[in-house]
Amino acid sequence: MHNDYFEIFLADTQESKDINYSIRYQVYCEEMGFENKDDYPSKMEFDENDDDGKSVHFIAKNKITGQWVGAMRLIFKQDDLLPIEQTCKLEEKVRKNNVYGAVELSRLCLVKDIRRRFKDIDPPHGITDDLDKQQENDKVLLMPNHQKISQMVLWGLLYAAVDYGYSNKIMTSYFMTTAALAKVLKRRGLNLTKLGDSLQHKGERYPFRMDTSDVYHKNVWKESGFSGGYGLFSRSSESQLISAA
Secondary structure: OHHHHEEEEEOOOHHHHHHHHHHHHHHHHHHOOOOOHHHOOOOOOOOHHHOOOOEEEEEEEEOOOOOEEEEEEEEEOOOOOOHHHHHOOOOOOOOOOOOOEEEEEEEEEEOOOOOHHHOOOOOOOOOOOOOOOOOOOOOOOOOOOOOOHHHHHHHHHHHHHHHHHHHOOEEEEEEEEOHHHHHHHHHOOOOOEEOOOOEEOOOEEEEEEEEHHHHHOOOHHHHOOOOOOOEEHHHOHHHHHHHHO
């Protein structure tokens, strides 16, 4: 079902990375006000963790409208501390060895038209705990099975992260998120380990860890109609159009 309406790409070209940065600018600077727009005159939100070799990026597209609607990045655990290690007082060390890696899942966001109630709310992925009050909107209509659009795109991005991690021997993913989103993920069967107390970081957030292999094999992906995980932007029709131009 998800694949009929949305597609997820690994941003493996500079053009696709710029799409990721532009979505983040739209959400974090223009819509949410979490970041100062004046700090990003190019209208692309990025930082030192986006440097080559430090992270990989994903983008989500609405197949029906052609709109880019979501973004996410995975920051690799290297010699430096991950942002979550710098921000949170974790109850355990981030795990990494010579065989299996670790990443921090960050900058997971959906544009305003996709978030619940289609208004600026915290958090930027739009998932709150009252899950049964989705309304139709003249810009984005509900799917035939009445699944929440925001959840559909969100789960697609999460599956891409898990699929990428499983294929690249990334053992664990760390992330900060709201209690509401953690509750939704756990309700669907994902095992999350809370690693500390809440903190104020663009709203109240909690640090979590999830095991890649365990999450990859959960039934939720089959039940939700996910297949293929993600495609490479460099092989997409849009990338070919950019190259032709």
